[in-house]
Amino acid sequence: MKQHSSAARRRPRLRRAALVATTALAAGLALTACSSSSSGAEKASSGSSSSSSSIDLAQPGTLNVAILPTQRPTSYVENGKPMGMAIDFTDALAKEMGLKVKYTAVDLDSALSQITAGRYDTAAMGLVASADRKKMLDFSTPWVYGYYALLTDSKKGGSGKLADLSGKTVAVVTGSQEETLLKQDYPKITVRSFPDDTGSVSALIAGQVDGDLTGSNNVAAFTKQYPQLKASDSVPLPDPESYPIKKGNTSLSKALDAAIKAEMDNGTFNKLYAKWHPGEPFPTRLYKDYPDMPTYTKG
Amino acid sequence: MQVDNIIRVFFDPHIIASVLPQLLSHGLVNTLVLTVFAVVIGLLLGLVIAMMLLARTRWLRWPARVFVDVFRGLPGVLTIFIVGLGLPLAGLDVFGRNTYPYAVVAIGIIESAYIGEIFRSGIQSVAAGQMEAARSLGLSYWAAMRHVRIPQGIRRVLPALTGQIIITIKETALVYVLGLTATQQELFSLSQSGSSQYASMTPVVVAGVIYLALTIPLTHFVNWLDRRLQRGPAPTPASDAERPAPQAVIAEG
Numbered sequence: 001m002k003q004h005s006s007a008a009r010r011r012p013r014l015r016r017a018a019l020v021a022t023t024a025l026a027a028g029l030a031l032t033a034c035s036s037s038s039s040g041a042e043k044a045s046s047g048s049s050s051s052s053s054s055i056d057l058a059q060p061g062t063l064n065v066a067i068l069p070t071q072r073p074t075s076y077v078e079n080g081k082p083m084g085m086a087i088d089f090t091d092a093l094a095k096e097m098g099l100k101v102k103y104t105a106v107d108l109d110s111a112l113s114q115i116t117a118g119r120y121d122t123a124a125m126g127l128v129a130s131a132d133r134k135k136m137l138d139f140s141t142p143w144v145y146g147y148y149a150l151l152t153d154s155k156k157g158g159s160g161k162l163a164d165l166s167g168k169t170v171a172v173v174t175g176s177q178e179e180t181l182l183k184q185d186y187p188k189i190t191v192r193s194f195p196d197d198t199g200s201v202s203a204l205i206a207g208q209v210d211g212d213l214t215g216s217n218n219v220a221a222f223t224k225q226y227p228q229l230k231a232s233d234s235v236p237l238p239d240p241e242s243y244p245i246k247k248g249n250t251s252l253s254k255a256l257d258a259a260i261k262a263e264m265d266n267g268t269f270n271k272l273y274a275k276w277h278p279g280e281p282f283p284t285r286l287y288k289d290y291p292d293m294p295t296y297t298k299g
Numbered sequence: 300m301q302v303d304n305i306i307r308v309f310f311d312p313h314i315i316a317s318v319l320p321q322l323l324s325h326g327l328v329n330t331l332v333l334t335v336f337a338v339v340i341g342l343l344l345g346l347v348i349a350m351m352l353l354a355r356t357r358w359l360r361w362p363a364r365v366f367v368d369v370f371r372g373l374p375g376v377l378t379i380f381i382v383g384l385g386l387p388l389a390g391l392d393v394f395g396r397n398t399y400p401y402a403v404v405a406i407g408i409i410e411s412a413y414i415g416e417i418f419r420s421g422i423q424s425v426a427a428g429q430m431e432a433a434r435s436l437g438l439s440y441w442a443a444m445r446h447v448r449i450p451q452g453i454r455r456v457l458p459a460l461t462g463q464i465i466i467t468i469k470e471t472a473l474v475y476v477l478g479l480t481a482t483q484q485e486l487f488s489l490s491q492s493g494s495s496q497y498a499s500m501t502p503v504v505v506a507g508v509i510y511l512a513l514t515i516p517l518t519h520f521v522n523w524l525d526r527r528l529q530r531g532p533a534p535t536p537a538s539d540a541e542r543p544a545p546q547a548v549i550a551e552g
Contacts, residue, residue, distance in 0.1 A: 109495040116498045117308055136498030169396070171478060174488070175495030183481075192398075193492070194478035199384065203478055206387035208396050 055097065056251045057121050062100045065090055066111035066123040070196050072221040073276045075125035077105045085217075085276035086124040089143060092268050096259040107195060109175045112137065115244050121252060122243045126217050128177045129242040138247050140256040142240030143269070145283035148178055149219045150233035151204060151212040160211070160232025165189050168210035171200035178213040181235065197222075204229065220280070240285070264290040270297075307499065314501040318493045322502070325482065326489040327509055333403060333471040333485060338464055340407025341414045348415025350444075353422060363415065370412035376473045379405040383477040398483060402474040410467050417459045422452030458525040465514045465521075486510060 058064045067082050068075045075086045082103040094101040104120065111123045116136060126146055129139035150170075152160040162170075166188035172179040174193040182191050192209055194200040201222055204212040211232075214222075219231045243260075245253045263269055264286065273282065273296065282296040351363035370378060382405035386392065394400035425448050433443035453460075472487035479488055486506045493502030 109491055112498050113308075113494055113500055117304075117500075132496075133498075169480070174475070174492060190480050192478045192480045193484075193488075195476055199476060199478050202384050202388060206384065207392065208387050208478075 054251060055099070055255045056249050057099075058118055059102075062102050063090075063094050063097070063122065064120045065101055065103050066106050066114060066120040066125070067103050068108065068111070068125045068196075069105040070198055071125055071215070072218060074215075074217040082124075084124075085144075085272050086126065088272050088275070089263065089269065090124040092263045092272075093256065093259040096262050097255050108173065112175075112244065115246055118246055121249075122245055122256065124243075126215050126241050127244055128237055128239050129244075130177055130180070130239050132180065133244070136247070138245040138249065138253055140243035140245065140253060141260055142242050142286065142289050143260055144241045144273075145285045146237050146241055147216040148181065148213055148235040148237065149216050149231040150235075151201070151214060151219070151222060151229045152210070152232045153204060153207070153228055154230045154232075155228050156207070156210070158210070160230070162186055162189070162211075162213075162233050162235070165210060169208075171203050171209040171212040173197060173200060173214070176215075177237075178215070182213060201226070201229075216280075217277075220277070240289075261290060261292075264293040267294050270294060309500050309504050311497070311499055311501045314493070314497050314499055315505055318490070318497075318502045318505055322486060322489055322493075322506055322509060326484060326486040326506065329483060329485040330468065330471050330487075330513075333399065333406065333474060334464070334468050336399075336403040337406035337410055337467050337471065340403060341410030341463070341467065344407060344411035345414030345418055346449075348411055349418030349422060352415060352419045367412045367415055370409050371416070373409075375406070375409050375470050376476060378409050379473050380476050381405075382408070383474070398474070398477045398479060402471075402477055406467065406470050406474075409470065410463060413463055413466075414460065417456045417463060418453065421454075421456035421459075422448055424455055425451045455528070457528065458521045461517060461521045461524065465517050468513055468517075469510065 067077070067084075067087060069077045071084070073084055075082075075084045077083065082105065087103065090101060103124070106114065108125075111120065111125070112133070114120050115123060122140075126144070127133075128146075129142070133139070150160065150162055152158065154160075158164065163186075165186070167190070169190040169192050170182060170186075171192050171194055172182060174195055179191060179193055182189055192200075192203070194203065197214055197218055200209070200212045200214065201218075203209045205226055205228075213235075216234070223229050223231065243256050245256065269286070270293070286293065287295070348363050348366060351359040352367070354360050354363075379402060383398065383401040386401060394404075429451065430443055430448055433447040434440070438446065471485055474485060475488035475491070479485070484492065486509055487503075490502040490506030494500060496502075
């Protein structure tokens with residue numbers, strides 16, 4: 001911004017004035033624009049929080065959020081639109097904080113390094129707040145708990161338990177927690193790392209690997225697409241899934257924590273969980289983190 | 300503050316120290332292994348493609364033309380993905396479970412399309428009189444090709460070929476899409492793992508420097524080769540005396 005000429009600097013100001021007017025109008029009409037999104041994925045929200053201007057963001061007034069292109073049903077892109085439970089939940093958080101949201105689909109590695117670099121404010125995805133990652137990034141309070149599932153091909157035989165896979169090859173996504181877990185706890189398993197879940201599950205179907213260790217949020221989609229696959233083993237996640245934040249950005253982390261608590265307590269999370277994970281076990285550890293949240297009844 | 304951030308993201312000395320040995324000891328080695336095999340396949344298959352492109356019968360020319368058009372026209376990453384993941388998915392797991400042969404074949408195919416065209420242009424640029432003279436000396440078509448036309452043609456395109464090798468080195472970075480085990484990671488994927496481990500761009504920057512250490516000298520070698528081929532070798536009294544005139548090549552056949 002600093003290098004812009006004075007003529008160029010005038011335009012954003014005008015636009016901002018127009019935006020304030022639109023936002024006020026939208027708030028007056030009680031419109032929520034959250035469900036409409038385009039490939040550019042800018043979403044306007046009629047926020048109510050007064051503290052939104054004091055949050056330290058890459059771009060004032062807008063929450064820049066990294067998402068994954070293929071993490072169904074949590075964070076993915078379909079027909080050019082960001083989709084998934086994490087996107088729905090983040091929309092609700094942004095509305096709570098009075099911010100616009102802009103989603104950008106990137107891979108996991110660049111998402112994390114670009115948050116450190118300050119290009120994205122946070123990431124809407126199933127991202128585990130592990131001890132390793134906490135060295136590089138701050139994390140919000142938990143928004144969900146997941147488990148790792150080992151997918152195996154039921155036609156190939158074998159017990160399908162991780163403990164019995166010594167000397168065999170298991171697919172993971174590069175830079176994922178699953179990769180770290182296998183390397184630490186199962187050093188005798190050969191780990192083959194793919195850039196995304198599409199590659200690792202293709203390799204499993206093709207018989208190039210003996211198993212695919214992936215996040216619980218992938219299980220429903222993959223077993224539906226490929227009936228020969230089954231989740232034959234699972235490892236509970238030691239750490240919650242949380243929103244990553246650049247180290248030291250306490251204004252954003254406070255705002256996010258408050259917004260998450262609000263969406264837990266008002267039942268939004270439960271509604272979204274029923275929508276995206278019908279019939280799956282509810283992460284009951286959330287009740288301990290958010291004592292005021294309603295008990296999950298559906299599914 | 301800002302400068303601190305830039306250093307931490309791109310040039311963190313602690314991260315450089317911890318990733319550099321591994322990048323050199325197996326990232327670089329794997330990149331070179333992939334490059335060498337892909338170039339060998341590219342050269343051999345490329346020569347066949349060039350011969351087919353130059354053939355007098357259209358039944359050889361046309362398939363070669365389609366091959367070149369297709370593989371020069373596709374993004375490299377797409378070809379690698381289709382060959383590397385598609386072949387096993389279709390049950391054609393000819394190389395078993397090892398990723399490398401699939402990757403090398405895929406890159407070799409892409410390179411052969413480019414190299415085939417390079418060879419063709421070089422061979423075609425040899426004056427028709429060379430071939431006529433060779434045939435009139437009693438050489439068969441293939442003998443004249445082998446001893447007269449192809450050697451001269453290839454010598455003319457050495458700079459272009461070296462340029463293609465540089466492109467191959469860079470292309471090997473794409474094999475990460477096929478999924479690599481820890482021992483198979485080449486420069487790029489190894490640096491990317493490091494990047495996510497340290498939440499820093501530094502490992503990727505280090506890998507970039509290693510790539511440049513390979514490609515920049517090669518680029519200058521190409522330029523030197525180009526100049527030398529245009530001017531001929533620097534004359535020395537001895538070589539002038541024993542070397543016959545350049546066009547006397549036919550006499551050897």
